[in-house]
Amino acid sequence: MKILVCIKQVPDMESRFKLNSEGTWYDESDLAFRMNEYDEYAVEQAVQLKEQLGGEPEITVLSIGPDRVVEALKKALAMGADRAVHVKDDKYYQKDPWQVASVIAGHAAGQGYDLVFTGMQSQDRGSAQVGVTVAELLGFGCATTLVGFTYDAGVIMAKRELEGGSKGVIKLKLPAVVTCQLGLNTPRYPTLPNIMKAKKKEIVVQAVSELLKEAEVTGTGGMYPPAKRGGGIVIEGEVNDQLDKLMRILKEKTTVLRAA
Amino acid sequence: MKALLIAEYRQGKLLETTYELQAFAGLLGAESAMVLVGSPADLPKFAGKLYLADVARYGEYNPDLHKKLVLEAVAKENPDYIVFVHSSYGWDLAPRVAAALRIGQVSEVVGLPDGKFEVTCCNAKLRRTVAPKSARTVVTIQAGAFSTQGEPQGAPQVEGIDVADPAGKTEFVGYEAAEQKDVDLTRAEVIVSAGRGVGKKENVQVIAQLAKALGGELGASRPVVDAGWAPHSHQVGTTGQTVSPKLYVACGISGAIQHLAGMKKADFIVAINKDKDAPIGEIADVLIVADVLQFVPAMTARCAR
Ligand SMILES: Cc1cc2nc3c(=O)[nH]c(=O)nc-3n(C[C@H](O)[C@H](O)[C@H](O)COP(=O)(O)OP(=O)(O)OC[C@H]3O[C@@H](n4cnc5c(N)ncnc54)[C@H](O)[C@@H]3O)c2cc1C
Numbered sequence: 302m303k304i305l306v307c308i309k310q311v312p313d314m315e316s317r318f319k320l321n322s323e324g325t326w327y328d329e330s331d332l333a334f335r336m337n338e339y340d341e342y343a344v345e346q347a348v349q350l351k352e353q354l355g356g357e358p359e360i361t362v363l364s365i366g367p368d369r370v371v372e373a374l375k376k377a378l379a380m381g382a383d384r385a386v387h388v389k390d391d392k393y394y395q396k397d398p399w400q401v402a403s404v405i406a407g408h409a410a411g412q413g414y415d416l417v418f419t420g421m422q423s424q425d426r427g428s429a430q431v432g433v434t435v436a437e438l439l440g441f442g443c444a445t446t447l448v449g450f451t452y453d454a455g456v457i458m459a460k461r462e463l464e465g466g467s468k469g470v471i472k473l474k475l476p477a478v479v480t481c482q483l484g485l486n487t488p489r490y491p492t493l494p495n496i497m498k499a500k501k502k503e504i505v506v507q508a509v510s511e512l513l514k515e516a517e518v519t520g521t522g523g524m525y526p527p528a529k530r531g532g533g534i535v536i537e538g539e540v541n542d543q544l545d546k547l548m549r550i551l552k553e554k555t556t557v558l559r560a561a
Numbered sequence: 562m563k564a565l566l567i568a569e570y571r572q573g574k575l576l577e578t579t580y581e582l583q584a585f586a587g588l589l590g591a592e593s594a595m596v597l598v599g600s601p602a603d604l605p606k607f608a609g610k611l612y613l614a615d616v617a618r619y620g621e622y623n624p625d626l627h628k629k630l631v632l633e634a635v636a637k638e639n640p641d642y643i644v645f646v647h648s649s650y651g652w653d654l655a656p657r658v659a660a661a662l663r664i665g666q667v668s669e670v671v672g673l674p675d676g677k678f679e680v681t682c683c684n685a686k687l688r689r690t691v692a693p694k695s696a697r698t699v700v701t702i703q704a705g706a707f708s709t710q711g712e713p714q715g716a717p718q719v720e721g722i723d724v725a726d727p728a729g730k731t732e733f734v735g736y737e738a739a740e741q742k743d744v745d746l747t748r749a750e751v752i753v754s755a756g757r758g759v760g761k762k763e764n765v766q767v768i769a770q771l772a773k774a775l776g777g778e779l780g781a782s783r784p785v786v787d788a789g790w791a792p793h794s795h796q797v798g799t800t801g802q803t804v805s806p807k808l809y810v811a812c813g814i815s816g817a818i819q820h821l822a823g824m825k826k827a828d829f830i831v832a833i834n835k836d837k838d839a840p841i842g843e844i845a846d847v848l849i850v851a852d853v854l855q856f857v858p859a860m861t862a863r864c865a866r
């Protein structure tokens with residue numbers, strides 16, 4: 302079995318964001334990057350499947366982006382993936398989801414992958430499109446938003462998360478694409494020996510221009526912070542002063558404090 | 562301008578979010594038609610054309626089949642926009658329709674400032690506009706972002722749609738009901754919720770103590786539940802409970818849309834976050850910029866007095 306896992310590297314969402322000079326995307330300087338949270342579940346599920354099948358499947362991890370994404374690829378290798386493909390693209394943010402999916406499908410064509418894992422969405426763009434579109438381009442079956450995954454003899458039982466905590470169970474055959482939701486599993490932390498082992502694993506670099514055949518179908522307008530809605534009070538400073546202010550407000554505006 | 566609205570029907574019921582599609586089409590200034598794989602006995606109130614495929618024949622959601630049915634209606638209607646709610650149905654089906662037509666998709670639209678499609682990114686810390694470049698475009702709208710004005714009215718003119726080959730690559734097996742709840746957060750007057758910002762499992766106790774001191778219940782964001790720090794019955798949000806207490810205190814919670822959807826109706830919201838720009842600040846009545854582990858125990862001590 303050949304498995305592909307698509308991972309994106311995204312900024313730490315607790316960062317303070319500034320815009321780039323064109324005002325179309327965030328400025329990357331001073332940001333710390335990490336593997337897209339949803340994709341950590343994708344890597345973990347692929348590694349668990351490899352373990353279930355006695356180590357037989359080969360896992361390739363792929364990431365499109367500038368040189369920094371190699372860090373995310375190395376993490377996936379240390380978690381247990383076998384090889385990595387870095388599709389080098391410094392202008393990744395100018396590609397729309399259709400183009401990103403077509404680049405991934407372009408890589409996958411002819412590679413004989415049986416199963417592709419992606420995150421259900423990226424934390425920065427969050428289009429929730431790339432995985433499904435890859436499936437459509439490859440003609441694979443696809444299940445999204447997985448909170449449960451089991452595999453037996455060429456058949457996947459997927460538990461899809463629906464609204465309000467209920468789930469839909471579906472069955473699909475390989476070849477397939479599945480998109481992973483938060484909580485699907487518990488992603489492992491790479492151990493030191495595995496980090497060392499990962500250093501010997503192959504990272505193939507490919508230019509995005511070799512794989513990109515499609516023009517964009519959506520363009521990016523401006524990016525901007527949300528308009529402040531106002532009304533809310535922000536209290537900074539020393540804890541005791543903050544508390545004095547908060548308790549006064551709560552007494553005035555709510556009825557929940559017991560009369561003290 | 563024409564919009565084809567894809568209504569949603571699940572487990573024997575037309576979903577209310579169907580009306581949000583109509584509200585969006587209204588704002589867009591588009592003439593609209595609707596598609597529904599549902600029951601003739603439970604039709605939406607809608608004064609327009611409705612392409613109906615009977616659920617009795619097509620069964621519960623099957624992506625390949627629903628894609629073919631939507632494409633059938635697209636061919637008949639020739640719309641400029643094909644609009645879904647960004648739900649477990651919409652985000653699964655919309656990209657399949659877009660790929661089949663080789664057209665663009667704008668995901669999870671939250672507004673239409675100056676007629677542009679506005680979406681959020683980076684955990685709602687930023688927004689941007691997306692400009693369609695294809696002749697027609699698939700759009701998904703954020704659940705709750707476009708609310709209906711007044712009671713929906715009208716009866717649709719129904720036209721049946723069918724596909725010759727109902728085969729698909731996936732097989733629907735069944736539904737699994739949500740877990741039984743051991744606490745009913747919907748009745749609590751005060752909820753104090755722990756988010757990932759509390760750092761570790763042991764610290765959830767610190768938050769629970771404040772809840773107790775205020776005579777309320779402990780709530781939690783999803784990562785706290787996923788990590789096993791709190792039971793699922795305490796989760797607040799789209800995939801947890803929807804609550805409306807008199808006071809909601811969010812401790813170390815960033816304010817992702819799926820969390821806000823579950824608690825924004827609270828009468829009074831206090832957020833404690835070390836990040837002054839955290840999106841929770843947008844709906845909080847009071848944002849305390851502080852470390853939860855310093856602030857919360859001090860607050861518990863005051864309230865217990
Ligand atoms: C389909 C779908 C359904 C979902 N359903 C739900 C749902 O029902 N409920 C839900 O909650 N989420 C849900 N999510 C997940 C949601 O998108 C967010 O990932 C989640 O709400 C984030 O939880 P959080 O705010 O606790 O964590 P984070 O986003 O990681 O935020 C942590 C916050 O803590 C702050 N912080 C860190 N350390 C400290 C400190 N020491 N003191 C003070 N503040 C600190 C940070 O500044 C940050 O703002 C869903 C997602 C999807 C895709």
Ligand SMILES: Nc1ncnc2c1ncn2[C@@H]1O[C@H](COP(=O)(O)O)[C@@H](O)[C@H]1O
Pocket residue numbers: 307308309310337339340343363364365366393398401418419420421422423424426427428429430431432
């Ligand atoms: N630049 C990228 N490189 C590799 N995989 C990606 C990239 N962008 C998106 N993906 C994959 O597609 C999923 C959905 O992303 P999105 O459609 O942007 O929400 C992510 O969770 C990743 O698995």
